[in-house]
Amino acid sequence: MKILAEGPITTHKYIEWWGRMINDNISRPSQGNNQTTGKHPRDVPSELEIIMQDFERRNLELEKKIEQMEEEKMNLRVDMDVHKLETEKLRNRKNEIEGDLDSLKTDYKKLRFSMRTAGLGKTSE
Template identity: 80%
Template sequence: MNAELEKKIEQLEEEKMHLGLDVDVHKLETEKLRKGKNKAEEDLDSLKTDYKKLRLSIRTAGLGKTSEQWRQEIREEKYRSRNSAMKLKASLSKIEEMKGRIEELESTLRSCEIRTEHLEINESRQSEQLHHL
């Protein structure tokens, strides 16, 4: 019976170690996703700033242009505006995706921490039982 308890304790300690590693991996993944989310938000802010500057330059620039030059500039601005809007949508989508992944990882992390806690309690109980024998 002592050998069984010792074997069970060894198994629990090994499982605890693996869960600890899993927790560390999940923490690293969560941090990586947070950094990616922050970068995407910075990119989004930069795009918004560029868009505002572009709108301002459209209003203040271009005196003395021909009709064709104006039409060409308008086409280019529409193209840039569409590109900015698409980048903005892609960034927002990526942010939402990252938020979802972060929530999943945080949930998994909580699960692993709870499981580790239960294993530590079981290990403690089994150690106490072993000492009482």
């Protein structure tokens, strides 16, 4: 009987496969699977094939995550551009309002000067 050494390279599928093995590729049903395997031996994947399948599966998962992150990045850039435009509009509006305020202050000073010159605004005694 062969001995299985667990390490970082063994996977759950590999451990299950190894647990079904008895005497060089003669399989027996696992405890979770009560079906008989038949008279013909199954093709048993090698450790390298199992590792490659795991690698391919993980690679597909990572590619999906990358696509999602790129889409999110694009959405964030669009949001950032929208916020920049809104900020610029608000700055322009603020500058317009400050200009109007300065104009009102100037007009107020002129009006006060005119009133003083004309003698208006004084109380009658």
